[in-house]
Amino acid sequence: MTNERRVLVHPDKPSLAGSVAARFITKMIDVIEDRGEATVVLTGGTMGISILAAIRDSSARDSVDWKRVNVWWGDERWLPRDDAERNEKQARDALLDHIALDEKRVHPFPAAGEGIELNEASQLYASELASHAAEGSTLPIFDITFLGLGPDGHIASLFPNRGGILEETLSVIAVRNSPKPPPERLSLTLPAINSSLRVWLVVAGADKASALGLTLADVSVHEVPASGAQGRKRTLFFVDNEAAAEVPENLTTPGLFWTGEDA
Numbered sequence: 001m002t003n004e005r006r007v008l009v010h011p012d013k014p015s016l017a018g019s020v021a022a023r024f025i026t027k028m029i030d031v032i033e034d035r036g037e038a039t040v041v042l043t044g045g046t047m048g049i050s051i052l053a054a055i056r057d058s059s060a061r062d063s064v065d066w067k068r069v070n071v072w073w074g075d076e077r078w079l080p081r082d083d084a085e086r087n088e089k090q091a092r093d094a095l096l097d098h099i100a101l102d103e104k105r106v107h108p109f110p111a112a113g114e115g116i117e118l119n120e121a122s123q124l125y126a127s128e129l130a131s132h133a134a135e136g137s138t139l140p141i142f143d144i145t146f147l148g149l150g151p152d153g154h155i156a157s158l159f160p161n162r163g164g165i166l167e168e169t170l171s172v173i174a175v176r177n178s179p180k181p182p183p184e185r186l187s188l189t190l191p192a193i194n195s196s197l198r199v200w201l202v203v204a205g206a207d208k209a210s211a212l213g214l215t216l217a218d219v220s221v222h223e224v225p226a227s228g229a230q231g232r233k234r235t236l237f238f239v240d241n242e243a244a245a246e247v248p249e250n251l252t253t254p255g256l257f258w259t260g261e262d263a
């Protein structure tokens, strides 16, 4: 298996969301069968949440043994737990509250207003990751890490020309003065993201075409953080036609018909 990056192009957002949902369900079933459990890292953002809703609405949804699925987040907005803009809240509304998860396996970031401040929250999440780490690691085995892509090329809460994208030691960082509101966030670092077996970027809309084109042109990770995303086994870009406008033809594959051996 090569660790090439593959761009799977879909006609529009609904077909993109439906295709990713179907692949995700299939992959979860395969991994659980193989390892007895599966671990996913969720992302915020409109496409990331749309995919959770598509999983919820899939007729195959409950073929997954959800009580064996571990859920983490790639980043979180530093807001009160029930704030509508919080990634955890949006994920619970879109999917998590509709499936039979084992709540002990669901690991949201800490929230604002619960007696700890941002730096301590990042350390707490790093410790929680470490307490569920695989042998000899500080991180659990992530089977799939979802990422959205910002128009500026950010992933999670790792923004261009900021120190966070260059962090090589910590697994979690506190983010302040975020260019995307809210200003305070928590984020996995690039090494933590790239520890994932599979990184699935979900990208839709004309406003992402430039960032996606630059990402695949391998410009510096400091300028385009997404260019540094690399799963250990597989890195897939699930995109719609609009977002693919600046992707060289030779890098794209029709997403609806790709039967790649291991998504």
Ligand SMILES: O=C(O)[C@H](O)[C@@H](O)[C@H](O)[C@H](O)COP(=O)(O)O
Binding pocket: 043, 044, 045, 046, 047, 048, 075, 076, 077, 087, 147, 148, 149, 150, 151, 154, 155, 156, 157, 180
């Ligand atoms: O907390 C967040 O905002 C996300 O984690 C962020 O990384 C998001 O995925 C991108 O900004 C894309 O968001 P859209 O899909 O809404 O453009």
